[in-house]
Amino acid sequence: MFSHSYHLMVRIKLVSRLPPVNDHAGEGNILTAIRPAVEAKGVTRIFRGTGQDSVRALDNVSVAIRENEFFTLLGPSGCGKTTLLRLIAGFDYPTDGEIQLYGQDIAPLPPFKRPVNTVFQSYALFPHMTVAENIGFGLKMLGKPKAEIEARVDAMLKLVHMQELKNRRTSQISGGQQQRVALARALAPQPKVLLLDEPLSALDYKLRKEMQIELKRLQHETGITFIFVTHDQEEALTMSDRIAVMSAGNILQVGTPWDVYDHPAERFVADFIGETNFLTGMVESAGNGQARIALRSGAKICATAAAGFRAGGNATLMVRPEHAKLVKGRGDLTGTIETIVYFGTDTHIHVRLDEGDVFMVRQQNSRSASCGFENGDKVGISIGDDAAQVLKD
Amino acid sequence: MATAREVAEKAERDDIRSRWLLSTPALLIVFLAALGPLLIVVVYSFLTPGNYGDVKWQFSTDPWVSVLFERDVFDDTLSFATAYLSIFWRSVSLSLATTLLTLILGFPTAYFIATRPDHRRDIWLFLITIPFWTNLLIRTFAMQQVLRNDGIVNSVLQLLGITDHPVQLMYTNFAVLAGMVYVFLPLMVLPLYASMEKIDFRLVEAGYDLYATRFQVLRRIIIPLVTPGIVAGSILVFIPSLGAYVTPRVLGGGTNLMIGNLIELQFGQGRNWPLGAALSITLMAIVMMALLFYVRNTTRSDGAHG
Ligand SMILES: Nc1ncnc2c1ncn2[C@@H]1O[C@H](COP(=O)(O)OP(=O)(O)O)[C@@H](O)[C@H]1O
Numbered sequence: 001m002f003s004h005s006y007h008l009m010v011r012i013k014l015v016s017r018l019p020p021v022n023d024h025a026g027e028g029n030i031l032t033a034i035r036p037a038v039e040a041k042g043v044t045r046i047f048r049g050t051g052q053d054s055v056r057a058l059d060n061v062s063v064a065i066r067e068n069e070f071f072t073l074l075g076p077s078g079c080g081k082t083t084l085l086r087l088i089a090g091f092d093y094p095t096d097g098e099i100q101l102y103g104q105d106i107a108p109l110p111p112f113k114r115p116v117n118t119v120f121q122s123y124a125l126f127p128h129m130t131v132a133e134n135i136g137f138g139l140k141m142l143g144k145p146k147a148e149i150e151a152r153v154d155a156m157l158k159l160v161h162m163q164e165l166k167n168r169r170t171s172q173i174s175g176g177q178q179q180r181v182a183l184a185r186a187l188a189p190q191p192k193v194l195l196l197d198e199p200l201s202a203l204d205y206k207l208r209k210e211m212q213i214e215l216k217r218l219q220h221e222t223g224i225t226f227i228f229v230t231h232d233q234e235e236a237l238t239m240s241d242r243i244a245v246m247s248a249g250n251i252l253q254v255g256t257p258w259d260v261y262d263h264p265a266e267r268f269v270a271d272f273i274g275e276t277n278f279l280t281g282m283v284e285s286a287g288n289g290q291a292r293i294a295l296r297s298g299a300k301i302c303a304t305a306a307a308g309f310r311a312g313g314n315a316t317l318m319v320r321p322e323h324a325k326l327v328k329g330r331g332d333l334t335g336t337i338e339t340i341v342y343f344g345t346d347t348h349i350h351v352r353l354d355e356g357d358v359f360m361v362r363q364q365n366s367r368s369a370s371c372g373f374e375n376g377d378k379v380g381i382s383i384g385d386d387a388a389q390v391l392k393d
Numbered sequence: 394m395a396t397a398r399e400v401a402e403k404a405e406r407d408d409i410r411s412r413w414l415l416s417t418p419a420l421l422i423v424f425l426a427a428l429g430p431l432l433i434v435v436v437y438s439f440l441t442p443g444n445y446g447d448v449k450w451q452f453s454t455d456p457w458v459s460v461l462f463e464r465d466v467f468d469d470t471l472s473f474a475t476a477y478l479s480i481f482w483r484s485v486s487l488s489l490a491t492t493l494l495t496l497i498l499g500f501p502t503a504y505f506i507a508t509r510p511d512h513r514r515d516i517w518l519f520l521i522t523i524p525f526w527t528n529l530l531i532r533t534f535a536m537q538q539v540l541r542n543d544g545i546v547n548s549v550l551q552l553l554g555i556t557d558h559p560v561q562l563m564y565t566n567f568a569v570l571a572g573m574v575y576v577f578l579p580l581m582v583l584p585l586y587a588s589m590e591k592i593d594f595r596l597v598e599a600g601y602d603l604y605a606t607r608f609q610v611l612r613r614i615i616i617p618l619v620t621p622g623i624v625a626g627s628i629l630v631f632i633p634s635l636g637a638y639v640t641p642r643v644l645g646g647g648t649n650l651m652i653g654n655l656i657e658l659q660f661g662q663g664r665n666w667p668l669g670a671a672l673s674i675t676l677m678a679i680v681m682m683a684l685l686f687y688v689r690n691t692t693r694s695d696g697a698h699g
């Protein structure tokens with residue numbers, strides 16, 4: 001369905017469209033000029049249970065989502081992603097705090113008056129209507145003239161490549177097709193903001209990859225602000241302009257995929273996104289965004305560190321597997337190779353450190369040779385100056 | 394030695410025979426309980442009334458003639474008689490009104506129950522079915538106590554100063570209608586609830602999300618989805634309403650007869666079994682036609698939706 005060149009074209013377009021500013025450069029410069037499409041201000045949602053127990057699904061959450069941005073809420077199941085979407089859509093109301101749309105408090109607006117549409121996790125297509133009727137429903141409810149509805153439905157069908165199936169019942173099409181109809185239905189009324197609640201989680205791997213690209217294309221072509229929910233970190237990294245990492249009703253970090261992957265704000269983020277090695281040590285000296293850490297092995301490592309770390313304190317270090325290197329002699333760490341796992345593009349080598357923990361190193365593969373190591377080899381691990389980061393626990 | 398083909402044929406024969414054997418009880422019940430009695434009724438409607446009830450085995454079309462016509466006592470000429478027709482008409486319109494009212498009252502009730510949390514629905518359903526525990530006659534007499542000249546309704550009306558003398562409620566079409574709505578309401582609520590419970594309420598949210606107001610969500614999403622429940626409930630209420638006997642008898646008095654009472658009269662004091670039989674079959678025919686008309690219409694409009 002998608003040719004290779006099409007892939008490439010999309011990629012290039014997307015890259016050129018990335019926001020021109022980096023978040024971690026600090027808020028307050030050009031950023032403030034971009035007005036937020038949606039802003040949550042200290043939003044709390046408490047569900048009272050039947051007994052004494054109550055669930056704090058969102059706990060004082062504040063986040064600003066920019067216009068035309070592909071924004072992702074990423075977090076494990078139960079962390080409050082759906083709850084936040086439902087508050088924005090208007091199906092539910094915050095216990096405390098305020099949600100603004102373009103600077104306006106939307107609390108007084110019922111869902112049918114908000115310029116926001118939702119792609120539901122279960123799609124929620126109307127079973128008593130055809131594909132075309134589903135897509136045209138929003139426009140019909142808005143009282144648009146018949147001719148306009150028809151034209152727009154046709155355009156939407158074309159956008160999601162579903163022209164041939166317009167008169168089918170929604171029960172007579174496949175899951176992937178239902179997904180497209182749900183998308184087209186939510187896009188047809190041209191909302192200011194589109195909410196997508198794990199829209200791809202029910203699809204199989206290949207279809208999901210296809211739809212990820214398709215979604216990016218749609219967002220690009222329509223210029224609508226997308227708020228996308230997923231628990232799949234890979235999906236979040238590949239699709240988003242910015243990601244908010246959530247855990248237990250809190251937003252832990254907001255940043256570009258590069259930010260949250262390479263500069264996680266805390267241990268949970270580092271652990272949840274990608275694969276990470278954690279090491280413990282003592283801060284020898286700190287300052288200027290850098291720290292010298294003495295590891296338990298005795299080795300001393302330079303690492304990036306946020307302000308607030310003092311000499312003498314304990315520290316957790318993270319090192320991504322692809323940023324460490326295996327060496328034959330002594331490195332910063334030493335250990336014995338336990339397992340070697342071949343992945344096609346790369347090889348994961350698990351090393352049992354002399355101190356007892358397991359450390360994983362990822363090596364890019366080449367065609368000619370094996371990875372150069374074997375099980376049981378005594379090896380060293382060298383960690384470059386820019387490879388490690390000190391983390392808050 | 395049997396060839397494979399012979400074996401297959403024998404298996405098929407056995408299969409057919411056992412299928413017949415297995416369906417015999419069902420066929421027997423259908424014949425004994427439904428077709429048999431119906432046949433007897435049809436036969437009776439073409440006989441002559443006996444002197445003390447019962448029938449004389451003498452062919453006659455008189456019962457069918459008198460459903461619509463009146464024979465003059467003196468010169469034996471036939472004239473069109475509206476007496477029975479008006480009773481039929483009252484029955485049909487009262488039953489339609491009952492169906493409509495139970496639908497109007499039952500719909501929000503069923504919706505209310507279907508939107509309660511799981512563990513509370515059972516309690517509400519239980520409350521709905523409580524009236525079934527009491528005999529119909531007793532429930533009807535209870536209704537009589539409510540509607541009497543010195544009953545609750547009139548007492549309240551007088552207490553509030555809305556009237557200074559009792560309003561005649563008993564022995565009116567209103568009383569019959571109120572009684573039937575009360576009696577048949579659960580029969581409407583239960584099938585409505587059954588189909589509402591199956592609705593995925595995310596569809597309702599999807600409707601709101603797509604700019605449908607509450608009324609539009611009701612009209613375009615909820616009602617189409619509960620159509621099977623509306624059809625079932627309406628049939629369940631309309632048919633017994635049309636044949637209602639106790640309620641019009643107790644609450645309508647002698648002046649507000651319905652078909653059921655008329656038929657009973659022919660088998661009782663009227664001692665005209667053939668006429669009773671002819672009226673019964675007329676009632677059945679009306680029900681069948683109404684059903685056909687209704688089912689065809691609702692399914693067609695459903696098809697036109699999509
Ligand atoms: N209607 C509700 N009543 C009670 N608890 C709820 C309700 N909706 C969500 N929760 C709770 O709030 C938390 C967050 O849920 P949710 O937002 O659905 O998580 P996610 O979408 O991230 O998986 C969960 O612990 C969930 O059990």
Ligand SMILES: [Mg+2]
Nearest residue numbers: 078081082083
């Ligand atoms: Mg969810």
